[in-house]
Structure formats: C-alpha cells, structure tokens
Amino acid sequence: DQQVKQNSPSLSVQEGRISILNCDYTNSMFDYFLWYKKYPAEGPTFLISISSIKDKNEDGRFTVFLNKSAKHLSLHIVPSQPGDSAVYFCAASAHMGGGADGLTFGKGTHLIIQP
Amino acid sequence: DAMVIQNPRYQVTQFGKPVTLSCSQTLNHNVMYWYQQKSSQAPKLLFHYYDKDFNNEADTPDNFQSRRPNTSFCFLDIRSPGLGDAAMYLCATSRAANTEAFFGQGTRLTVV
Numbered sequence: 693d694q695q696v697k698q699n700s701p702s703l704s705v706q707e708g709r710i711s712i713l714n715c716d717y718t719n720s721m722f723d724y725f726l727w728y729k730k731y732p733a734e735g736p737t738f739l740i741s742i743s744s745i746k747d748k749n750e751d752g753r754f755t756v757f758l759n760k761s762a763k764h765l766s767l768h769i770v771p772s773q774p775g776d777s778a779v780y781f782c783a784a785s786a787h788m789g790g791g792a793d794g795l796t797f798g799k800g801t802h803l804i805i806q807p
Numbered sequence: 808d809a810m811v812i813q814n815p816r817y818q819v820t821q822f823g824k825p826v827t828l829s830c831s832q833t834l835n836h837n838v839m840y841w842y843q844q845k846s847s848q849a850p851k852l853l854f855h856y857y858d859k860d861f862n863n864e865a866d867t868p869d870n871f872q873s874r875r876p877n878t879s880f881c882f883l884d885i886r887s888p889g890l891g892d893a894a895m896y897l898c899a900t901s902r903a904a905n906t907e908a909f910f911g912q913g914t915r916l917t918v919v
Contacts, residue, residue, distance in 0.1 A: 696849070726907055735811070735897055735910035736850070781849070794840050794852035794864075795908060 695719045696784050698798035706806050711769040713801050715782030718763065722784040726795065727756060727767045730779045739780075740767070769803075777805045810834050813898050813911035820888050820918055828883040828914045830898030839881040840908060841873060842897040850897055856881060885916075893918045 697716045705711045713727075723744040728736035742749040742756045742765065749756050755768045769776055779802050783795040812831050820826040830839065838857050842850040854863045856875045870892070872884040885892055895915050899908040 694849070701847075728910075733912070735813075735899075735912045738907040738909065741907055794842075794855050795850075796852070797842075797849035799847065799849045 693718075694798070695722075696782055696796050696798040698780075698782050698801050700801050701799070702802040702804065704804045704806055705772050707774060708771045711767075711772045711776065711803055711805070713767040713769075713780050713782075713803065715765050715767075715798055716763055717765075717784050719784070719786065719796070720763070721786040722796075723787055724785040725756070725758060725765050726783045726785070727754075728781040728783060728797075729776075730781060730800070736781055772803075772805045774805050774807065777803060779803070811898060811900055811909050811911035813896075813914050815914060816912060817915045818917070820885075820916065822890065822918055823887050826885050826888055826916070828885075828896050828898075828916070830881045830883075830911055831879050832900045832909075833879070834900055834902075834909060835878060836900035836902050836909070837878075838901045838903065838908075839875060840899040840901075841871075841881070841883050842899065844895040844897060844913075845893075853883070888916070888918045890918050892916065 695718050726741040727739040729739050730736045740751050740754045740756050742758050758765045779800040781800045782798040814829050840855040841853045844850040853867045874882045895913045897913045898911045901908040
C-alpha cells in the first residue's frame with residue numbers, strides 16, 4: 693500500500709513555463725516532506741523540503757506547497773529550464789521523538805522540458 | 808568532492824553467491840540508510856543505522872544484512888542473492904532525524 697503517491701509518471705512542459713509536480717500522501721503521521729531530483733545513473737539529489745508547520749517554502753525557482761488537510765503537496769518550478777529535465781521524487785518522513793526514520797518515497801515523475 | 812561514495816557502481820553476482828556492497832561518507836553524519844530501488848519503483852528503505860543502533864524495516868528479507876564498523880562505512884550483505892534482488896541499491900546519510908538525506912550514486916546489482 694503506497695503511502696506516498698505521485699500519480700503522474702511523466703510530465704512535459706515548455707521551457708520558460710511553470711512546471712507543477714504533485715504528490716499525495718496517506719499517512720497522517722508524516723510531518724516532513726522533501727523533493728529529490730534524479731538524473732539517469734546518479735543518486736537522488738536533495739532539492740527542497742517543508743515541515744508540516746509551514747504551508748510554503750521557497751528556494752530560488754523552486755517552491756513547495758503543502759496542504760495538510762488534503763494531504764497534498766506540490767513542487768513548482770518557474771521558469772522551467774532544460775536542465776530541470778529529470779525524475780522528481782516526493783518523499784515523506786514521520787519523526788517520532790528523536791529517532792531517525794527513513795524516507796518513504798513516491799514512484800517519481802519524469803519531467804521533460806521541451807525547448 | 809563526492810560525500811557519499813558507493814562501490815562498486817555496477818556489480819554482477821551469481822545466483823546464490825554472497826555479495827557485499829559498500830558505502831562510505833565524508834560528512835560525519837550519524838545516520839546511514841540502505842534503499843533498494845527496482846525499475847520504475849519508489850526507493851524502498853531496507854534498514855538504517857542511527858550511530859551504532861541498527862533499525863530493520865519489518866518487511867526486509869532476512870537475506871539482507873548490514874554492518875556499520877565505524878561512522879564512515881556501512882555495508883550491505885546479501886547472503887544468497889536471487890533473481891528478484893536485482894536492483895539499484897542506494898546508500899544515504901543524514902545528520903539527524905528530519906534533515907535531508909544525501910545519497911550516493913548507487914550500485915546497480917545484476918544477478919545471473
């Protein structure tokens with residue numbers, strides 16, 4: 693049973709436009725959310741994160757929005773650039789009192805930026 | 808420059824022959840993780856170490872073991888690899904809970 697869902701396996705966006713990647717989760721214990729970017733033959737690279745006490749976090753061209761009531765988060769990339777073409781993974785964590793938990797990942801969305 | 812290093816990048820092993828994958832880090836992070844990622848699937852956590860404390864995921868097969876002899880190194884041992892164990896194995900580290908994890912480039916395991 694997938695606790696983190698990325699329902700779009702792929703997304704094609706024109707260069708310069710906004711890319712919006714979506715992610716839904718089912719576990720209400722998740723309180724920390726991350727986006728990772730992965731190029732072929734490389735490991736995932738951390739992009740941006742958000743804690744459940746916030747509803748928005750911005751870093752340059754990347755903004756993550758969190759809607760806790762809908763258990764939904766999204767990553768906005770604007771403007772989209774050719775180098776943004778990659779697989780984007782949504783991940784979530786449930787912090788339980790000081791221990792370290794691993795991340796639960798979605799299956800990823802392959803973003804393709806068209807020139 | 809690489810902070811989380813996995814060796815080898817590609818590993819071919821025979822069905823049933825024990826194999827060890829290695830991971831090292833220069834970040835001095837407390838936590839080290841092993842993930843398994845099969846084609847078009849989400850990375851799946853196998854286990855992690857918080858310092859020396861080992862935490863196994865409930866559904867990780869007994870065939871998979873791990874060792875962390877010191878802060879910098881962590882090993883994944885597959886005792887008797889089956890064809891279904893062919894996957895990308897990702898090592899990651901993090902400073903603590905609720906901080907981002909840094910991944911290595913992964914080891915692609917093929918079982919023949």
